Amino acid sequence: MSVLPAAFLDALSARFTDRFSTAVAVREQHGHGESHHTGVIPDGVVYAESTEEVSFVVGLCAAHDIPVIAYGAGTSLEGHLIALRGGISLDLSRMNRVTRVSPSDLDCTVQAGVTREALNSHLRDQGLFFPIDPGANASIGGMAATRASGTNAVRYGTMRENVLALTVVLPTGQVIHTGGRARKSSAGYDLTRLFVGSEGTLGIITEVTLRLYGIPESISVALCSFDDVGQAVEAATAIVQLGVPVARMELMDRGLISAVNRYSGLDLTVDDKLAFEFHGSPGSVEEHVRLVGEVVTDAGGRNFEWATSPEDRNRLWKARHNAFYAVVSQRPGAKGWSSDVCVPVSELGNCILHAREILKGCQVPAAILGHVGDGNFHVVFAVDPGNAEELAEVARLNKKMVHKAISVGGTCTGEHGVGIGKMAYLREEHGDAVDLMALLKHAVDPKGILNPGKIVGQA
Template identity: 75%
Template sequence: MSPTLPSSLGETLRQLFGDRFSTAQALREQHGRGESHYTPAIPDAVVFAESTEEVAQIVRLCAAEGVPVIAFGAGTSLEGHLTAARGGVSIDLSRMSQISRVSAEDLDCTVEAGVTREQLNTHLRDMGLFFPIDPGANASIGGMAATRASGTNAVRYGTMRENVLSLTVVLPNGQIIRTGGRARKSSAGYDLTRLFVGSEGTLGIITEVTLRLYGIPETISAALCSFETVEQAVAAAIAVVQLGIPVARMELMDRGLIQAVNAYSGLSLKIEDTLAFEFHGSPASVQEQVEMVAAIAEDIGGRDFEWANAPEDRNRLWKARHNAFYAVVSQRPNAKGWSSDVCVPVSELSGCIIKTRELLETCSVPAAILGHVGDGNYHVVFAVDPDNHAELEEVAAINKKMVRYAISVGGTSTGEHGVGSGKIAYMREEHGDAVDLMAVIKSAIDPQNIMNPGKILPR
């Protein structure tokens, strides 16, 4: 049971923030869950912050009372990050949506945490720039940094870890720090930026992010290639990576997902295990990439290349891919999505996906495999009845086997979704005694354990 918000704290927040402070049931329920199957745990109150200073003020007041604080961005998380495990105050950062600065010369920008990925790229488009990290959902930049997100472009452009230059963070005592500058490299002190990227709000609240930017490629081409078996599709992906072909995107969609996407997005893609590619560069370099990938795919059994060179065709293709989660879930009335992701060395990818396919053969709920196979990351999406305990236990058992197999071959329990509350059970299995050091860091920075408690590390 969540503790009741101290009346004095609630009254102080109401006086300071007026109608931006709320204890309304519906709003609290919205802020106590993400997009996955996890049972909501609602905060005691929600405050909409509009500046770093306001976030710091809220945190200082909560820290004085020992009240938990949970940062909320766009609400698109998948591993239970937003549940208020001990009640407390949800700080909604969505109104912190200013793009503070863009430097075309330095290929960087600074944005507030509530700026979304699509908002940023719309702003950058007329400058000939873009931000490539694309987790699918229109997530907030602050949330993407907090979960160390990546997505469909990661095979070429990396993840948030490689593309965040510096952060502004509010610590658990309300102190505001900046973790670096705009220089592309530094040897000065501990790398605090990397400490907070991926910390999921358990060490502090990210309120501002400085990012790397890229020029919009001169030429962009996309293609689909179908395969008779998923093993062939994965083998082609591995060959492309091992030959060093700089594809921008390389996505696996198994035939079950293709069927779901066709129904959900009104497409007519061939129902076979499929790789989707995107190529960026000059006309000559894109042509070279296309020819090399086509030859590799054909040698391994690929067929029926379908090209999408017009922007509207590419956008339709990638929108369908981004809607994969909803496509699978839509196959059952009133279902919720359970999406799990692992990442393994590319050389182990084929074995892991084959193992996962075997686990799904007897699964009683709709499920599909997809993933950013160019960097060894793949997902399984299940459409579950959240009230059916037998189903949840069945999927949990499959998930556990998939995760443990990935860890056993040198992989990780989560390639991009984050730990949240859903992957805590695997932290020691993956990291061993290093988990104890993580706990020491958490205790040193957040001795009261008020920052998103119950996430990443059990405590």
């Protein structure tokens, strides 16, 4: 623990009393996400309950040159929460109010600590839902900060398309509002898009205005088996190119199916699979299911089954959402390392087969899964965080997948964000544009107090 100024500690204690903690257990909880990255704990944790309180903490940190890292649900995978320079972890989980819902405008405003599941529970009786589903029950503020997406992105897009406006606390403590509820605007720089994906390095998001959607009249799921992953990707690519409006299209290889069966108590046949979800009227859903069934059968798929009951849908997607934990659970004490490349759909088959090839001989439990409708796929490894040789092997495999993705016009991260885990690949992907990112960071945060050492690496 670094030495924090007495005046700084006194100010936090006076303002927040028991909502400011320097207890080791609390600090350790806030010094890491859910991945393999080695945690570094902050010097203290503040639980904020309003934008005003966030502004107070950030302004105080700025006055004393003390780093501050925003913390939501703790589900990040690329080291976003690690306190590389110590400082204050600003926990926003108590900022959990849905402040406004407008059914007629299909939008709402929420505090940053509202989780995805809590928001949809709040909206359900109004016939609305928020579709962005990264798997984990992440906070809306964290999802905006990492530009999250997930299983529904093929139909509904990512956080980039679904955030209308933000309330943001700048590194000085100043509060600004970006965007608005109008569905289009040509007024000035698009600051909302600047902060969406900035991972808490330019400002701390405290409120988010979101697009909402009507709950579909009919929802159906389907599952199909393949003899090899190449056939599955061929079918997925054909479905995208035909323009079939699937809501979800998920690839799960046989290694993942085996892990999910054990973890979730399922009895799925162990082979490579595509899982689908369809939204719409009963007639349109039936038509799209039938068309997809024909496509997957032509590609070599078999046992194409579909169902409409909520129980079947929830059982399947719960298993898919638990995929990361299912793979990690295969080894006691393991941590998850998840790759996160995204490529043009036309290159998807080539890249997944490349991943399958380089995984041959890998001594670490691993499985391939992905939101193949938008070209995003992952390899999840269950690693021993204390085994340097094993970590080096996985790093080498991950690097090969990233290089392959970038070489075909893809990206090193489709949805997890950069954090510290993907910093080494930014210049390969963006070239001199990384220098502009660094200039923006310095211009907005000249003291470098907001989540230092992330994205552009200024610590």
